[in-house]
Amino acid sequence: MGLMPGAVTRAALEVAVVRAGPGMKPQHAANTAWSFATLGQTPSAQARTALEAAILRGALGMNSQQVANTVFAYATLGLMPGAEAWAALEAAAVRVGPSMNAQGISNTTWSFLILAATRGLPLPACYPSLWRAACGLDVASLKDVGIRKVFHAYLIHTELVCGDVRDEVTFPPWIMREAREAWMRQARDDATVSGYHKEIASIIGELGVPHMVERLTGDGYFSVDVYMPNHGVVHEIDGPCHFMNAPDGSDGAALGDAPRNTTRTPRMELRDKFLKSCHRAVPSIPYFEYDTLKGHAERMRYVAEKLRDAGVHVPASAAAAAAAAAAFI
Numbered sequence: 001m002g003l004m005p006g007a008v009t010r011a012a013l014e015v016a017v018v019r020a021g022p023g024m025k026p027q028h029a030a031n032t033a034w035s036f037a038t039l040g041q042t043p044s045a046q047a048r049t050a051l052e053a054a055i056l057r058g059a060l061g062m063n064s065q066q067v068a069n070t071v072f073a074y075a076t077l078g079l080m081p082g083a084e085a086w087a088a089l090e091a092a093a094v095r096v097g098p099s100m101n102a103q104g105i106s107n108t109t110w111s112f113l114i115l116a117a118t119r120g121l122p123l124p125a126c127y128p129s130l131w132r133a134a135c136g137l138d139v140a141s142l143k144d145v146g147i148r149k150v151f152h153a154y155l156i157h158t159e160l161v162c163g164d165v166r167d168e169v170t171f172p173p174w175i176m177r178e179a180r181e182a183w184m185r186q187a188r189d190d191a192t193v194s195g196y197h198k199e200i201a202s203i204i205g206e207l208g209v210p211h212m213v214e215r216l217t218g219d220g221y222f223s224v225d226v227y228m229p230n231h232g233v234v235h236e237i238d239g240p241c242h243f244m245n246a247p248d249g250s251d252g253a254a255l256g257d258a259p260r261n262t263t264r265t266p267r268m269e270l271r272d273k274f275l276k277s278c279h280r281a282v283p284s285i286p287y288f289e290y291d292t293l294k295g296h297a298e299r300m301r302y303v304a305e306k307l308r309d310a311g312v313h314v315p316a317s318a319a320a321a322a323a324a325a326a327a328f329i
Contacts, residue, residue: 024054068103238268
């Protein structure tokens with residue numbers, strides 16, 4: 001339904017996962033893991049333990065979609081599976097790989113690479129076979145989101161993941177045509193300027209630092225929030241959608257309160273890895289830090305400190321004005 005359940009409902013559902021875990025069939029475990037990932041909600045320790053036990057027990061009977069959904073859940077949530085559960089999922093991926101459809105191939109390949117790049121998990125032995133299966137796909141069988149995921153996987157593979165297994169891979173002939181264009185089109189279309197962007201860019205201007213807002217990287221693969229060309233520095237403003245929903249109580253929130261997002265999503269971790277490979281520094285401003293600042297002067301001082309930490313020269317006159325304004329309040 002596209003709705004986030006309230007805190008009380010989330011807590012009740014997690015209790016139900018713990019209670020029902022021992023009786024979960026493979027489809028139940030896969031659907032539950034996928035749902036946590038789709039909601040962007042990290043399961044509590046108890047729910048995660050119960051769910052992983054169900055996955056370990058049911059992996060042998062999972063079909064291709066259930067394997068794809070489960071691996072996708074771990075990658076989206078940025079969770080490290082236990083060794084036994086991961087070995088069971090790898091074995092299941094080998095078993096069902098030949099029967100995966102286009103969506104399953106793109107999701108599973110992308111998920112293995114996410115976990116390799118952000119959590120250091122080794123690529124499984126079946127990894128090259130997933131790319132061989134992708135080579136056999138008709139590009140028309142992939143929806144836009146799927147073809148973009150394949151190109152994202154290609155970028156992770158070629159730029160971020162090391163290891164002998166990656167040299168055994170053959171990429172689909174359409175990856176640098178249709179897939180690349182779909183990815184770059186999204187980068188262009190997603191270049192939106194929020195209120196956070198406008199306010200922080202305005203402060204950077206007040207501090208006397210030349211900058212550009214929502215600029216595409218040189219390769220056209222990413223749109224950056226604020227770029228300072230004189231320093232080779234990108235400033236990212238991270239709103240709520242850039243963070244996971246924490247389980248209730250894990251961040252000190254009372255039951256009934258909305259959980260505070262403090263853990264960055266693996267997608268954002270990857271974004272910064274890519275940007276750091278071609279820029280001198282990539283400082284970020286988390287929304288939950290910025291929102292606690294009182295007044296313009298305090299926000300100006302905060303942004304100036306972020307810039308200095310990134311090696312950006314803030315003109316003395318502008319820094320003095322910021323300090324004076326902060327002292328005034």
